[in-house]
Amino acid sequence: MFAFEKIITHKKKGYILIHTYLIGLLALIMVLYIFSLQINELYYNKGFMKELLSKSEYLKYKEMLLTKLNVYVDENIKPKANSDIKYYFNKKGHSKNIAVYINGKIIYNSINNCFELVTPYRSYSWRYDVYEYTVREGKMILAFKETKFK
Numbered sequence: 001m002f003a004f005e006k007i008i009t010h011k012k013k014g015y016i017l018i019h020t021y022l023i024g025l026l027a028l029i030m031v032l033y034i035f036s037l038q039i040n041e042l043y044y045n046k047g048f049m050k051e052l053l054s055k056s057e058y059l060k061y062k063e064m065l066l067t068k069l070n071v072y073v074d075e076n077i078k079p080k081a082n083s084d085i086k087y088y089f090n091k092k093g094h095s096k097n098i099a100v101y102i103n104g105k106i107i108y109n110s111i112n113n114c115f116e117l118v119t120p121y122r123s124y125s126w127r128y129d130v131y132e133y134t135v136r137e138g139k140m141i142l143a144f145k146e147t148k149f150k
Contacts, residue, residue: 057119057120058119058127061101061102061103061104061117061119062117062119062129064101064104065099065101065104065105065106065117065119066106066117066142068098068099068101068106069098069099069106069115069142070140072098072099073085073140076088080135080138080139080140081135082133082134082135084135085133085135085140086110086113089108089110090110098115103119103120104117104118104119104120105118106118109130112130113132114130114131114132114133114145115130115131115133115142116128116129116130116131117129117130117131121149125149125150126149126150127147127148127149128147128148128149128150129144129146129147130144130145130146130147130148131143131144131145132145
């Protein structure tokens with residue numbers, strides 16, 4: 001009877017060890033899975049912030065061209081009023097290019113009496129941002145109206 005009890009007791013200790021290893025392995029797999037989720041979230045957030053904080057080509061074109069337009073108007077049109085700006089650009093025939101920066105340009109649309117910021121969009125089309133202007137206290141103020149793609 002004692003020999004039989006020793007065999008049963010010995011088998012129980014082995015089964016407990018196997019169950020402990022399986023539960024430990026399951027816990028380790030769960031911890032690694034949660035860790036991988038956290039790492040993926042970190043990489044996603046890092047990439048999102050990098051994209052958010054990077055300055056796109058469109059913003060560079062927009063900043064440079066609108067600055068050049070304001071400098072051009074300040075230097076060439078002294079009595080600033082809506083009619084003066086319209087008269088100046090219609091008289092000079094500036095419907096082609098007022099300011100140019102790499103592949104972008106600003107043109108004056110005499111039909112709609114507005115400025116168009118033309119920038120490359122991807123590699124095969126153009127983005128036309130239409131800006132209406134008003135003059136307040138001797139300063140030209142541009143107001144975004146719409147965007148067209150051609």
